[in-house]
Amino acid sequence: MAIHEKSLIAPEDLITSDKLVVDGVDVSGHWNTMIKPRYISDYDPDFYKTIQSYGGGENVHRCWQCGSCTNSCTMYAINTDFNPRYWIYLVNLGMKDELLKDKDIIWQCVSCNKCTNICPKDVRPEGVMKALQHWLEAEGHTQKSNSTLFDEEFARQCLERGRIEDTEVIHNFLKKTGQDIVELVKNGWLGILVARMNKWPLLKQGKIIKFVARMPLLGPVKMGLMMVFKPRTKSWGRTGEVLRQYVEEQKRLAHESK
Ligand code: SF4
Ligand code: SF4
Numbered sequence: 001m002a003i004h005e006k007s008l009i010a011p012e013d014l015i016t017s018d019k020l021v022v023d024g025v026d027v028s029g030h031w032n033t034m035i036k037p038r039y040i041s042d043y044d045p046d047f048y049k050t051i052q053s054y055g056g057g058e059n060v061h062r063c064w065q066c067g068s069c070t071n072s073c074t075m076y077a078i079n080t081d082f083n084p085r086y087w088i089y090l091v092n093l094g095m096k097d098e099l100l101k102d103k104d105i106i107w108q109c110v111s112c113n114k115c116t117n118i119c120p121k122d123v124r125p126e127g128v129m130k131a132l133q134h135w136l137e138a139e140g141h142t143q144k145s146n147s148t149l150f151d152e153e154f155a156r157q158c159l160e161r162g163r164i165e166d167t168e169v170i171h172n173f174l175k176k177t178g179q180d181i182v183e184l185v186k187n188g189w190l191g192i193l194v195a196r197m198n199k200w201p202l203l204k205q206g207k208i209i210k211f212v213a214r215m216p217l218l219g220p221v222k223m224g225l226m227m228v229f230k231p232r233t234k235s236w237g238r239t240g241e242v243l244r245q246y247v248e249e250q251k252r253l254a255h256e257s258k
Helices: 047-052 068-072 084-093 096-100 114-118 125-138 146-161 166-176 181-187 189-197 200-204 208-214 218-229 236-257
Strands: none
Touching: 047 084, 047 125, 068 084, 068 114, 084 096, 084 125, 114 125, 146 166, 146 236, 166 181, 166 218, 181 189, 189 200, 200 208
């Protein structure tokens, strides 16, 4: 049977023969389009509980799929891919992979709460959108900002050793943000910084003795050693342990209050 509403089916699940004649009838192309049999086994029946654990997602299980939320949605009016009813359906079925296909547009919710006001089952779809966003973040499906990556590296060193090494923070930050350190030294701001620190203009002027006399030798050597030996603050073991436990506790509390 020909499939007319193809937009609802993933392209890879459609099969079409360009040339096909059955019992003398030419059913080439569109007329022989079939849907591949699909057996779903990769679902998580407890996924709705995960969404319920985030603030706003508590009533997600109540949805009876009337569609009023999507019909009234501000974002759906301008982008029909933004479909809260469908995402709530996927949550209750535990189909995380399908949900992840829309991970970049779930964020478009403008929290107008039209959906929440109209929902006959008090699902609070706006809250479910927030819960989904928190889940996407917690599962690492969102790109971390550069400032978050910097903070993470800074905090990691503080917690592990009770101190930070500037060189290591910068080195690891540049690495995590995919910046080419050699290129930055050759043609970027890092090169300008190093040149200024080392008074390279003196070298260009031929003032070699002045240049060598003002060259910071001890600093870079010390920074290199710190990178290798990674010293810790004295007696940091127990204090660090307590701090790490505290941070984990705060993360847990923050998750519960979302
Ligand atoms: S309005 Fe409420 S019950 Fe209806 S589909 Fe949306 S969330 Fe479900
Ligand atoms: S709160 Fe979000 S999901 Fe609800 S109607 Fe507004 S934009 Fe749509």
